[in-house]
Amino acid sequence: MVTLSAEEKREMCSILASQLPKIRELLGATQETFGELCGLSRITISRIENGSARMNWSHLTSVMFVCAVNRRTKEYFYANNLLGVRFLQFMQQKDANIPPETNIVIDLNMLRSYAEGK
Numbered sequence: 001m002v003t004l005s006a007e008e009k010r011e012m013c014s015i016l017a018s019q020l021p022k023i024r025e026l027l028g029a030t031q032e033t034f035g036e037l038c039g040l041s042r043i044t045i046s047r048i049e050n051g052s053a054r055m056n057w058s059h060l061t062s063v064m065f066v067c068a069v070n071r072r073t074k075e076y077f078y079a080n081n082l083l084g085v086r087f088l089q090f091m092q093q094k095d096a097n098i099p100p101e102t103n104i105v106i107d108l109n110m111l112r113s114y115a116e117g118k
Helices: 006-027 031-038 042-049 057-068 071-079 084-091 108-115
Strands: none
Touching (some): 006 031, 006 057, 006 071, 031 042, 057 071, 071 108
16 A cells, blocks of 8 residues: 655645645635635635645645535646645555546546636
């Protein structure tokens, strides 16, 4: 099974933290609403977004749950390979030589709009 080092987890948290505004935009959610979805306070979301607090692994898994159950954020996550293959292998408890399962159909028009920065 793939295991992640503490450093890999910190890097993944940093990557996902930088994407929170875009994820909220895709959901049409305020910091308060997004915090409610993730089980976090608006203040925590704000502090992570402005860099005054670091996202931790628990925050990451909460955010990823919300992303996994919303089509637009799930598409965004996969289209941009946000946390990499090792994250998926770890979460799916796969060996490093077994590709992760990605059961999503991505709308090509959505991919184009992401590529254009919309």
